[in-house]
Amino acid sequence: MTKGTTLRLNMMISTLLKSIRLPFLVLAPVCVFLASSLVIYEQTNLNYVVLILALLGGLFAQISVNALNEYLDFTSGLDAMTKRTAFSGGSGALIEAPEMKNWVLYVALLSLLVTITIGVFFYYVRGPIIFVYGILGIFLILAYTRWLNKSALACLIAPGLGFGTIMVTGCHFALSGMHTSGSLFAGFVVFFLTNNLLLLNQFPDIDADQQVGRNHMAIRYGVVTATKVYSLFAILAALTLLIAIISKSLPPLTAIALLPLSAGIYCFYGCKKYGKSLGDKPLYLAVNTIITLLVPVIIATSLLLS
Template identity: 40%
Template sequence: MSSMAVVRASRPNFLILAPLCVWLGIALAWRQPVEVQGLDIALVMLGALLAHAAINLLNEYQDFHSGLDLMTRRTPFSGGSGALPEEPTAAPRVLATAIAMLAGVVMVGGYFLWLRGLPISIVGLGGLALVVGYTRWITRSPWACLLAPGLGFGPVMVLGTMLALGGSPGMSAILVALVVMLLVSELLLINQFPDVEADRRVGRRHVPVVLGMAAAARIVVALLLGAYLLLVAGCVAGFLPPSGLLALLPSPIALWIAWRLPRVLGDRSGLSRVLGVNVATLLTTLGFLGVGLGWG
């Protein structure tokens, strides 16, 4: 039972985001004159999955101990997995697994530090700081809480993958990392909406708590639409290949999210529907972007 609780606490349904971000880094590296090794791809993918699972486990462990998990009304996209409230004795194993996964991330990072040198250490240490500090400290600052998820999956994971595979950062890589940053920060921001009252009670100070739901919804729309506009600008300017416009295929659904979100802030079932559509939109956008970069 404890082992199953650990698996649930890692939120396996959401771990697809890490491979998609790694795939973008791989596609960027392939576009450069570097020889990409299969072992390096496997290791960077492993490191990304371990880091993503570790932050999910730490978040679940700390939310359980703060009492937050007992206050939230869970949805498929917010409120935690519910694993530890149902199996409290699994908490030490969840923490131990998170630490073991972080140790694995450090080992993978050490290999790439030996292989590629100092730039990897800057990205890697930044990523570790985000993983360790997110729930305990970063969630106390609205703007840090807003930017941290996007930084972790965009500049850290996308650019970190490209650097680990021997690529060099350029404008195309920076644009892709920024697109990912905007989309992932938007994803985490909108997923905070159902838990506002519970988060406020345990001292979290993210954007919906500090500015209110209506203002936070406007920021969600700005981040979401800003990501697509940045993508278009990058393709028009020639920094990204025309095939990168494949990532615009889900944009009509993004427009629906931007229109619908302000209308369901007080409707829990309607909000949950928007959250689900938003997750699917983000994942398909990143998937099409990866195809476009690899094809172009």
């Protein structure tokens, strides 16, 4: 292999890894960890082959939506307008290597095909209810960037449906064959957290997003209203966890997760103070990301220890 060929291959691999947003893929395993921990807590037999398939399904679904978002943001011109941060604005990989755009699209479609194949397996194992989760998941992957971003409400709740409803509650059903109050409550906690994750990450991109026709919460109603929605969802996440504990759907030890949840106050302060300039203060976005990841991990670990 010549030096030129090696350099090109390295460039291709680097571009594809950036386009799937590798550092953000941790969220899918976190959701599956929460679902599987709940199954173990509920003393339901856990098939580890099925668990691995569920994990792969979640990972490839997230890869598909990330890569498709990268491709569409590049072709729409949004990538060229965005001021990137570590948490928003995409990877910028295709700005550096525009000739790779079709490869990124192929990765998105191939990942979606793998996800659908795994979904077919679960359909035969668990029956038609899995079909509902699958159709919703495919719709979210294909519609998020192209259509859902044009509706403030749809864009707001799409992340929560994907990670909370599908990857926590749906994965729990795929692993156990049943729905429980615990899986519903855990799904709702992640629902509110992931909605808030994407909501704050949209603040730095408001001007660029508006130019390409997006109409998410911060554009449609302004940063003041979006900040209020953030605080509401943070409160609802905490209340959901408390109700789950009081109703004995989740064990008392999971209350430890209220500690990182309280850090949402810090993020709320950042939203109120900096608004559209939040991207210049990435610590607030970092803390919000840590909350989203740490709370489900703490709940899952608490379930295993209870």
